[in-house]
Amino acid sequence: MDTTHAAYESIKVGTLLQTAGGFVIADTLSATPGSRDGRVKPAPFWYDTDGGRHFPNPTDGTLVIGLPGFRVREYGQVPGRMGHVLLNAVPGSPPQGLCPASRNAALTVWSSGKALTGVSCSVCRRMAGLVCAVRR
């Protein structure tokens, strides 16, 4: 799970919010009421699905969000084969996530007709010819 800072306006319902304790899911955008005389302005925050409040960083207005993606450890060598193993892909369906080399979600998949599925990344040619070794 990678993380990045995102402006609270760009966060949508369902975004993973990264906290010190772990991830939570953004649920509802809300704001504190502020004061009637205007001296205390409303402060926006996100409720998560557990009911917790998440205020953006006061200096830059951002929250830390989580980015699901492949990890380098998800790739390994197939014994007796050339190429790498994509251990977390579902045969016959495109892997969802980010390419570890390019951090770009541009992967193409084809079915080999067996439990194994060939995967190649159209962005980083280095990872072309991956083989999925997970059967589901």
Next chain:
Amino acid sequence: MTGAEYTRVARKIKERLDALDADNTDGREALRDVAVTVADIYAGTNRMPDTARRAFLAYCGITG
């Protein structure tokens, strides 16, 4: 359990996955089954079940 508590479970699963050899597909599949089961439980208790499920699996290092 809260999302943060599920995170701790996911981290533990991820640690175990990371500790496995790359060619240990049986062990990896067994851990994936555990992760999917817990993800389903989490999804069943969350207002956004699909997101919760995906998030939990992603935290385990399992995507797709």
